[in-house]
Amino acid sequence: xxxxxxxxxxxxxxxxxxxxxxxxxxxxxxxxxxxxxxxxxxxxxxxxxxxxxxxxxxxxxxxxxxxxxxxxxxxxxxxxxxxxxxxxxxxxxxxxxxxxxxxxxxxxxxxxx
Amino acid sequence: xxxxxxxxxxxxxxxxxxxxxxxxxxxxxxxxxxxxxxxxxxxxxxxxxxxxxxxxxxxxxxxxxxxxxxxxxxxxxxxxxxxxxxxxxxxxxxxxxxxxxxxxxxxxxxx
Numbered sequence: 001x002x003x004x005x006x007x008x009x010x011x012x013x014x015x016x017x018x019x020x021x022x023x024x025x026x027x028x029x030x031x032x033x034x035x036x037x038x039x040x041x042x043x044x045x046x047x048x049x050x051x052x053x054x055x056x057x058x059x060x061x062x063x064x065x066x067x068x069x070x071x072x073x074x075x076x077x078x079x080x081x082x083x084x085x086x087x088x089x090x091x092x093x094x095x096x097x098x099x100x101x102x103x104x105x106x107x108x109x110x111x112x113x
Numbered sequence: 114x115x116x117x118x119x120x121x122x123x124x125x126x127x128x129x130x131x132x133x134x135x136x137x138x139x140x141x142x143x144x145x146x147x148x149x150x151x152x153x154x155x156x157x158x159x160x161x162x163x164x165x166x167x168x169x170x171x172x173x174x175x176x177x178x179x180x181x182x183x184x185x186x187x188x189x190x191x192x193x194x195x196x197x198x199x200x201x202x203x204x205x206x207x208x209x210x211x212x213x214x215x216x217x218x219x220x221x222x223x224x
Binding site: 004033042048059089091099101102103106 | 147155156157158159162204206212215216217
């Protein structure tokens with residue numbers, strides 16, 4: 001019974017490149033949440049998606065960041081033209097229904113050089 | 114979601130019970146109390162949640178006061194592996210809910 005899976009676990013990008021982070025929810029879960037944890041800070045909500053729909057993106061930076069959760073395949077968090085301030089741990093969580101208990105993945109640690 | 118207040122840090126001897134308090138005096142009637150922990154820099158781990166009754170599972174017990182303004186997470190026999198940051202979160206279930214993580218309590222379990 002696999003939990004939430006994220007890949008890659010570690011990602012290094014140079015300034016200006018694109019970063020793509022993937023999240024596969026737990027089996028039977030159709031709701032995905034993305035959180036970001038900056039160094040020495042708490043986790044902050046970014047976006048909540050259901051299959052093919054963005055439900056709440058109130059925590060997403062207005063520029064360069066986008067997220068999707070297609071009908072087939074994992075959810076993708078995409079960061080264009082990365083800057084050093086994007087260096088952080090990005091965690092994905094999933095739930096069976098909206099508002100249900102969220103289970104987290106191991107995270108992707110993004111380092112921008 | 115209601116605001117929560119937790120002590121910044123706590124120590125506990127291995128084998129003893131760890132009691133982690135949380136104040137949530139502005140909690141609403143339809144809000145649940147959730148506990149998560151984050152070990153080092155791993156992903157947050159769900160521990161337990163409750164509405165108004167006390168709850169117990171294989172990891173911990175959750176005691177919620179009758180007025181629901183505070184709660185205590187109890188790890189009955191703490192081990193070194195329980196050293197982590199523990200987050201108390203109040204949220205409404207059944208609706209689309211983002212979790213709001215505060216600063217949590219850093220629990221250090223010692224020999």
